[in-house]
Amino acid sequence: MGTKERRAREKAARKEQVLQAAREVFAWKGFEGATVEEIAARAELSKGAVYLYFRSKEEIFLSMWRSTVDFFVEQAEQALNLTGGLVARFAALLDVYIGLLRLYPDFIEAILNWKHGDLKEKVSAETYEAVVVRCLHVHASLLKVLEDGMREGLFRRVDAPSFITMILGAFNGVLLMLKNPEHQKMALRSQDEVYSFMRDYFLTTLLVK
Amino acid sequence: MGTKERRAREKAARKEQVLQAAREVFAWKGFEGATVEEIAARAELSKGAVYLYFRSKEEIFLSMWRSTVDFFVEQAEQALNLTGGLVARFAALLDVYIGLLRLYPDFIEAILNWKHGDLKEKVSAETYEAVVVRCLHVHASLLKVLEDGMREGLFRRVDAPSFITMILGAFNGVLLMLKNPEHQKMALRSQDEVYSFMRDYFLTTLLVK
Amino acid sequence: MGTKERRAREKAARKEQVLQAAREVFAWKGFEGATVEEIAARAELSKGAVYLYFRSKEEIFLSMWRSTVDFFVEQAEQALNLTGGLVARFAALLDVYIGLLRLYPDFIEAILNWKHGDLKEKVSAETYEAVVVRCLHVHASLLKVLEDGMREGLFRRVDAPSFITMILGAFNGVLLMLKNPEHQKMALRSQDEVYSFMRDYFLTTLLVK
Amino acid sequence: MGTKERRAREKAARKEQVLQAAREVFAWKGFEGATVEEIAARAELSKGAVYLYFRSKEEIFLSMWRSTVDFFVEQAEQALNLTGGLVARFAALLDVYIGLLRLYPDFIEAILNWKHGDLKEKVSAETYEAVVVRCLHVHASLLKVLEDGMREGLFRRVDAPSFITMILGAFNGVLLMLKNPEHQKMALRSQDEVYSFMRDYFLTTLLVK
DNA sequence: TATGAATGAGGATTCATTCAT
DNA sequence: TATGAATGAATCCTCATTCAT
Numbered sequence: 001m002g003t004k005e006r007r008a009r010e011k012a013a014r015k016e017q018v019l020q021a022a023r024e025v026f027a028w029k030g031f032e033g034a035t036v037e038e039i040a041a042r043a044e045l046s047k048g049a050v051y052l053y054f055r056s057k058e059e060i061f062l063s064m065w066r067s068t069v070d071f072f073v074e075q076a077e078q079a080l081n082l083t084g085g086l087v088a089r090f091a092a093l094l095d096v097y098i099g100l101l102r103l104y105p106d107f108i109e110a111i112l113n114w115k116h117g118d119l120k121e122k123v124s125a126e127t128y129e130a131v132v133v134r135c136l137h138v139h140a141s142l143l144k145v146l147e148d149g150m151r152e153g154l155f156r157r158v159d160a161p162s163f164i165t166m167i168l169g170a171f172n173g174v175l176l177m178l179k180n181p182e183h184q185k186m187a188l189r190s191q192d193e194v195y196s197f198m199r200d201y202f203l204t205t206l207l208v209k
Numbered sequence: 210m211g212t213k214e215r216r217a218r219e220k221a222a223r224k225e226q227v228l229q230a231a232r233e234v235f236a237w238k239g240f241e242g243a244t245v246e247e248i249a250a251r252a253e254l255s256k257g258a259v260y261l262y263f264r265s266k267e268e269i270f271l272s273m274w275r276s277t278v279d280f281f282v283e284q285a286e287q288a289l290n291l292t293g294g295l296v297a298r299f300a301a302l303l304d305v306y307i308g309l310l311r312l313y314p315d316f317i318e319a320i321l322n323w324k325h326g327d328l329k330e331k332v333s334a335e336t337y338e339a340v341v342v343r344c345l346h347v348h349a350s351l352l353k354v355l356e357d358g359m360r361e362g363l364f365r366r367v368d369a370p371s372f373i374t375m376i377l378g379a380f381n382g383v384l385l386m387l388k389n390p391e392h393q394k395m396a397l398r399s400q401d402e403v404y405s406f407m408r409d410y411f412l413t414t415l416l417v418k
Numbered sequence: 419m420g421t422k423e424r425r426a427r428e429k430a431a432r433k434e435q436v437l438q439a440a441r442e443v444f445a446w447k448g449f450e451g452a453t454v455e456e457i458a459a460r461a462e463l464s465k466g467a468v469y470l471y472f473r474s475k476e477e478i479f480l481s482m483w484r485s486t487v488d489f490f491v492e493q494a495e496q497a498l499n500l501t502g503g504l505v506a507r508f509a510a511l512l513d514v515y516i517g518l519l520r521l522y523p524d525f526i527e528a529i530l531n532w533k534h535g536d537l538k539e540k541v542s543a544e545t546y547e548a549v550v551v552r553c554l555h556v557h558a559s560l561l562k563v564l565e566d567g568m569r570e571g572l573f574r575r576v577d578a579p580s581f582i583t584m585i586l587g588a589f590n591g592v593l594l595m596l597k598n599p600e601h602q603k604m605a606l607r608s609q610d611e612v613y614s615f616m617r618d619y620f621l622t623t624l625l626v627k
Numbered sequence: 628m629g630t631k632e633r634r635a636r637e638k639a640a641r642k643e644q645v646l647q648a649a650r651e652v653f654a655w656k657g658f659e660g661a662t663v664e665e666i667a668a669r670a671e672l673s674k675g676a677v678y679l680y681f682r683s684k685e686e687i688f689l690s691m692w693r694s695t696v697d698f699f700v701e702q703a704e705q706a707l708n709l710t711g712g713l714v715a716r717f718a719a720l721l722d723v724y725i726g727l728l729r730l731y732p733d734f735i736e737a738i739l740n741w742k743h744g745d746l747k748e749k750v751s752a753e754t755y756e757a758v759v760v761r762c763l764h765v766h767a768s769l770l771k772v773l774e775d776g777m778r779e780g781l782f783r784r785v786d787a788p789s790f791i792t793m794i795l796g797a798f799n800g801v802l803l804m805l806k807n808p809e810h811q812k813m814a815l816r817s818q819d820e821v822y823s824f825m826r827d828y829f830l831t832t833l834l835v836k
Numbered sequence: 837t838a839t840g841a842a843t844g845a846g847g848a849t850t851c852a853t854t855c856a857t
Numbered sequence: 858t859a860t861g862a863a864t865g866a867a868t869c870c871t872c873a874t875t876c877a878t
Binding site: 448530531532549579589591594595598604615627 | 741758766789792800821
């Protein structure tokens, strides 16, 4: 029935509304610093209403993480479907990740900083699994391109899993360093400059001369 | 006067005592999770006494950070005084940092995760400045070796500040990724394996063939 | 009009439906622990619908109490109509009450445990009065049998109102004691054993030798 | 040292202060209805201070229970040490219990009504055990007198554990019935009248003619 | 210098009840 | 009549910091 559909649509819209508000608040304050009260206010809802859509603060956070990874995965798929060689595709993947870091730097910082106890009781298994599956997917995609490239003799032979961990860690770590106000005062290069540098460095050094 | 000296010595000892305890507690629980109560208990002091030596929880934390960087700087100096070429010295610096990550992984994680508001009121300017100065020093040391190496034609020409940020960020980022329980489930390599890989990778790719 | 009747019938049916669900939920969780949400779900109705039939959670509870007493009164009437002497009838009344305690132990526990503020605003006068009237009725029935028995010289002469209060209190009190988990660990006899014992004890001691 | 002793004394006094306040609040509102805030206010302390002395609301409650049973046990000992026959001693025990019901009717009502989940995390094992042990002690005392009396041929032979459960249940149950405002309107006898009646009834019927 | 008792603001979560549709 | 989304008051507990002794 039309009513049911509308309800479902509205429900989804409200969830999105909360998620939108949450992304901002989490980005500003981090997970610990954010309060459900503030998220609700920002979503123009009551505190109670938020709990109609999400089981807990943790579930809100994880849902956002999920949608963020979804966003990345989607763009990554496009990058992988590019015509062009493996090198171009690998570069495209890096660019997608860099784009993500540029788009949601604060929220990704919040993710990296998130510390939590047992989520079993706080978070629906579905949301949790969704995040884990998507992250695995990202790793797998990167791994595949890398190994293909090595097999074809385009890339220098390295331990692929280590290499991927290094790359992701490097981008994340730089994000964190440069976002930290204390670090900022020491930094001699802007985030963008460092990201560009890293992109070039990893690509150049990976290619067989 | 002798008394004064003794007093000063005792005060320093007490501070050290608190710092020692704090390092453990912060490492286990992170900044938010740690309580002054627990730090005091572990230092075998009363809560009130802790506040005789430190203005706030934040100041304790920052003091620890300071002493950690001190520790690094000290070892770095030794590495830099090594006879041997610039390459060996650069490698030694990396090893010192890796050693630090292995020695205090949890505490460094806590540092990386630290999110704070305005420290002006919470922290004495002296402590704050000390940390910043020391961190700058570390950067400067790395920068110098790197630039010397490039000038001598040993290292490939890269943007040194970016390179340093990348390296430090990479090690930090990998630490964080691999410590995160969610990430751990995806990780295919151990922390040590990845650190070794990174050491080799950065050294190899930096050297002029 | 037929429609009106049907409406009335349906309304009664719905109320019964809610009451049925409520009895289970209150029995499991007690008054405080039960939620209107759960009652509604169990009655396959929406929360809002429940409030069409009952003014408040308290009114649901009181209605259940009323229907429980109704149930008892009905059975008590049958017991009283038994041919057989006053002794048999008194015994039958006890058995009816014991039967009730066995049938709805948890719900009766919930009734006994119910603590509430002012009901005036929460409960319709009608429901409230109904419960009081019915409870009075039960008392009156017991009282009559007892007094008749004493007049006929079958029962020992005792203060009938006190005796009745004692008996009802005793059964209720034992129910409560034996349902309490802490008490259970101390109890040496099962509920049924104690009920049987009490039935015998009261009957035996009441009878003139 | 004097200071230490004073501290200990003051600590005990404060605990007692909280307990005193708590007894009143719990008596008025029951366990669920009482708030820690109100208890604290009544004890002229801050909310936080209450938690210096008690781990949780549950622990406050259980501590009160404990002290109540202590009070009873103490008086029961005196009753048992009375010269006079077993009958007098049994009567004295009943009187002690009746005295308790008269002294703390509301609080004992709160105990009887207390419903709780798992206490393991909320309550110190010591407090918990203390209550259980004391309650067992009360049961054992009653049991012993009763069995002694039966052995000596003073009391009618009955199943002692059932009898005790019945008696305690009866007094508790009557307390509950007569305290309930709804029940009160139906009651034809006062609490005291019923207690007296029960005392006589149980004693009379227990004695061998 | 040291103690530890006291404070009180702060926050996640629940749930009876209302109301627009 | 029926729905279920929305509300918001209510409550337990934590912990950094202060202060009388």
